[in-house]
């Protein structure tokens with residue numbers, strides 16, 4: 641089993657379980673036998689660009705968030721290594737603000753949930769249709785973020801498949817661009833397990849306890865991991881990690897089931913070619 645998970649949220653973002661405390665996340669990781677974990681909640685924005693509600697903590701919450709992590713680091717030293725972090729998006733012009741977030745934490749995961757359109761409006765995955773030009777811009781932003789040495793991990797690189805009907809020429813081009821950049825800058829790509837959770841074990845905002853055979857029937861609805869993306873990724877010399885992207889109680893405990901289902905989606909032949917790394 642992968643001994644670490646560097647993708648965890650907290651109640652502060654507003655869309656994770658509100659009664660699930662930071663300490664309870666840590667306890668779940670310990671119970672599952674993880675050796676290292678990072679809190680990477682959706683980052684606050686110094687310039688508030690993403691105007692959606694319940695997406696991220698306020699800038700003023702940063703201090704309390706980091707203090708909470710620091711206290712847990714000390715309390716659980718010797719049982720599990722706890723790291724601090726954020727999930728960030730890259731936007732041109734925000735480099736310095738992102739570097740500030742990097743300087744105060746151990747890990748930044750890049751979850752590139754949006755890009756600017758030609759008029760500087762946000763186009764958001766899962767909500768908006770992306771033109772081909774905007775989809776290519778998504779890969780460009782990921783490359784820029786790596787060039788500026790911002791992310792430690794690229795979360796769900798295949799999230800751009802939301803609202804795409806098929807994996808065609810443009811989709812392949814985006815995949816090659818991301819993988820080429822990951823290879824060039826040596827930044828790991830994450831097989832994100834959250835969309836599997838959202839389409840299987842998580843139903844009507846709570847956990848169902850159906851056996852894995854039942855869950856498997858819903859895998860057709862899963863957008864990411866995207867089989868075709870990872871087939872392309874397997875042709876590159878890149879590093880790969882799994883990420884739970886935990887938002888809810890009970891999610892961490894299902895890590896092994898998620899990995900099993902993710903591997904089924906991607907296919908054994910491709911999984912065997914991917915270079916899974918032990919990231920410190």
Ligand SMILES: [Zn+2]
Pocket residue numbers: 649653655682887
């Ligand atoms: Zn989230």
Ligand SMILES: [Zn+2]
Pocket residue numbers: 647649727751795885
């Ligand atoms: Zn996340």
